[in-house]
């Protein structure tokens with residue numbers, strides 16, 4: 117018989133973990149009573165230990181779901197007594213004062229402003245001295261809230277109790293014998309939900325405080341009849357020192373003596389029930405029969421829920437099972453695979469092309485700085501066009517210029533800039549992976565991913581840029597150019613110039629359409645040129661003014677109102693700049709395509725564009741090679757390993773589950789799967805009950 121309740125208690129715990137709906141609830145015993153009615157004393161008498169929070173301040177602020185598990189006596193020696201808080205993971209607690217302290221802490225953790233919380237505390241007690249029972253201890257009813265308690269506390273407690281005393285739970289209404297039952301909030305509350313008293317047991321405490329006859333009359337229950345009856349107890353040990361370990365012995369003795377002394381009123385022959393032992397037995401009987409009668413309904417409910425869960429699992433997931441572990445592993449594999457896909461973008465030719473593009477940009481800057489803005493630039497073009505001029509006859513001015521240009525290029529911090537360019541590319545790649553699916557669900561993992569990959573890069577950047585800078589050092593002194601390289605550089609320069617010209621033309625077109633056509637732009641440009649001439653003259657006048665007054669007058673005169681809006685003046689200035697640029701580019705393009713430039717590297721002074729392109733090529737080639745070795749190979753080797761060690765192996769079981777559940781799709785899948793599994797397990801257990809007690813066959817209703 118014992119086994120049935122035990123099994124059902126297990127099932128009840130599982131059902132609670134599946135969901136909190138009333139349909140899936142097996143009954144428990146709910147203990148209610150007003151403050152100081154002796155509620156705690158009764159519970160402690162049942163458990164046989166002092167373990168509940170004590171104090172003047174209302175100390176039960178959260179419901180305590182107390183599960184008592186009878187551990188059998190094995191080989192003649194009693195099994196250990198201990199408690200467990202499954203939610204806290206503290207393990208077995210054999211010292212009941214520790215349990216008491218933990219409960220006090222948990223209660224006090226509820227903010228004073230809230231005073232009570234609906235969140236139950238789950239406590240299990242294993243002992244050979246307890247029956248298999250589930251009891252729920254609720255905050256005691258209060259009459260009036262004290263100064264420091266919220267006004268609504270009374271209603272809050274009443275509301276909380278009301279939720280728990282619903283069907284199918286059994287109500288243990290605790291009332292003190294020395295208080296008129298008419299004033300018992302516990303009985304009043306129970307009567308509201310259970311008017312016939314079919315599932316209410318009255319517990320009359322402090323029987324020693326009223327004359328025995330009066331006590332017996334209360335227990336007879338004629339005034340407020342309860343179907344399950346009243347039981348009288350005495351739980352106080354009359355101030356005698358209580359042996360903390362075996363609280364019950366002393367208290368029990370007192371009770372025994374008292375009821376024994378009035379055997380005619382409370383003894384076996386009388387029709388009333390008295391004593392803690394009777395109470396325990398009564399609770400077991402009532403719980404068991406109540407559970408047994410709930411069995412049929414609960415089995416049907418579970419069966420229905422199970423069928424629904426199985427159906428959904430089939431429809432939504434085609435019965436495909438997943439685990440948090442497999443999800444995490446898959447996610448990491450996908451990450452590695454995706455990363456690998458992208459690494460193609462970082463093969464040497466691709467890197468070289470990127471670096472080349474950066475250096476070409478720089479070549480153009482150098483050309484602009486040293487050649488295009490040089491007033492003598494047309495001379496160079498003229499020299500190149502003159503077939504009689506030999507390269508060695510060209511003025512040293514142009515030789516120095518070329519050396520300076522080459523230096524500007526090779527000494528522009530290529531090592532650092534090219535390394536950073538590639539590192540930035542990697543960083544952007546990682547960032548985009550971290551922002552994409554499924555990492556958008558896993559912000560913390562994404563953050564770690566970014567963090568460790570950036571660290572990894574940072575560690576290599578210094579080494580790599582030094583190494584690259586070192587390897588391009590020779591080019592800072594001399595660049596030897598082969599004819600084949602020369603031709604390639606020349607062709608690239610032609611391409612560059614053509615592109616640059618197109619860009620200038622586009623800009624001009626934009627400006628033209630913005631100011632309203634070519635004619636208008638021409639007008640604007642002549643106006644701006646006029647302005648410039650005037651400005652120059654004024655400046656001249658100011659500088660050559662004989663005295664300060666005239667200089668000031670000249671300066672004032674320079675402030676003239678524009679005939680056109682400032683934006684258009686600016687456009688005109690830009691148009692002039694692009695026009696000049698186009699003129700030079702056109703000339704130089706002719707030079708680059710000339711026989712002289714095609715002839716070979718000996719014409720470097722006359723074709724600086726081709727020469728600088730060759731230098732850029734060499735720099736790009738060397739940089740790409742060393743960046744590949746020092747940065748990319750390292751990174752590509754290390755990155756997947758870091759994923760394993762920083763993202764994967766770092767996780768414990770709980771973190772793996774948390775990670776998987778961050779993804780709402782996976783969470784839904786896992787939830788349904790878990791629900792189905794649990795329901796299947798419950799169903800199995802319910803079915804196995806049939807073998808324990810054939811008279812309570814669950815026989816599920818099939819549709």
Ligand code: GDP
Nearest residue numbers: 151152153154155156157321322323350351352
């Ligand atoms: P709770 O507030 O309802 O949990 O009540 P307690 O269990 O803390 O008891 C309130 C007071 O009543 C305490 O001082 C107990 O010692 C006392 N008390 C409890 N049971 C009995 C009893 O059977 N007889 C006597 N005389 N006092 C009791």
